[in-house]
Amino acid sequence: MSNVVVIYKSKYGSTKRYAEWIAEETKADLHEASEVKIEDLAKYDVIVFGGSLHAVGIKGIKLITDNFEKLKDKRLIVYGVGASPVREDAIKSVIESNFKGNMRDKISFFYLRGAFNYDKLSIGDKMLMNALKLKIKSKKEGELDEDSKGLLECYDNPVDWTDRKATEPIIKCINS
Numbered sequence: 001m002s003n004v005v006v007i008y009k010s011k012y013g014s015t016k017r018y019a020e021w022i023a024e025e026t027k028a029d030l031h032e033a034s035e036v037k038i039e040d041l042a043k044y045d046v047i048v049f050g051g052s053l054h055a056v057g058i059k060g061i062k063l064i065t066d067n068f069e070k071l072k073d074k075r076l077i078v079y080g081v082g083a084s085p086v087r088e089d090a091i092k093s094v095i096e097s098n099f100k101g102n103m104r105d106k107i108s109f110f111y112l113r114g115a116f117n118y119d120k121l122s123i124g125d126k127m128l129m130n131a132l133k134l135k136i137k138s139k140k141e142g143e144l145d146e147d148s149k150g151l152l153e154c155y156d157n158p159v160d161w162t163d164r165k166a167t168e169p170i171i172k173c174i175n176s
Helices: 014-026 038-043 088-098 123-137 146-156 164-175
Strands: 004-009 029-032 046-054 075-082 107-113
Touching (some): 004 014, 014 046, 014 075, 014 164, 075 088, 075 164, 088 107
Parallel strands (some): 004 029, 004 046, 046 075
């Protein structure tokens, strides 16, 4: 097994939970992103970075993208954690927004579903989610898709989609 490190930037805990599962399964070192300096990564062959998604931005991803030239000879695996269902078009948007040029060919990206608990959101996130809720509620009943209906339901009923099995493709990628 090559030297593996799992780094994460978690806002509400789901990204950290996935990082812990991946590190446990692969016997990797585990670090919160704020604890890591680029020099610390030189000894690793495989670098896994997980960040929560905010719109299409991956929290903390600049650790990888700003230092890509120093890391490009390593195996780079990134996962983003969000509340939306897995959709290829959404994944493509995340990749295009976070990785430029040859980064897209070198970085393996995975999307994992996290959790949603309105009561635990920061004030700023509550404001954004309230704006989204108003936008969704302004639609006519027949215009609401299943995702919108599901999201509205989550405001009153916290939901956790995290699933250890969802890490299996990442673990397979690490071990390949």
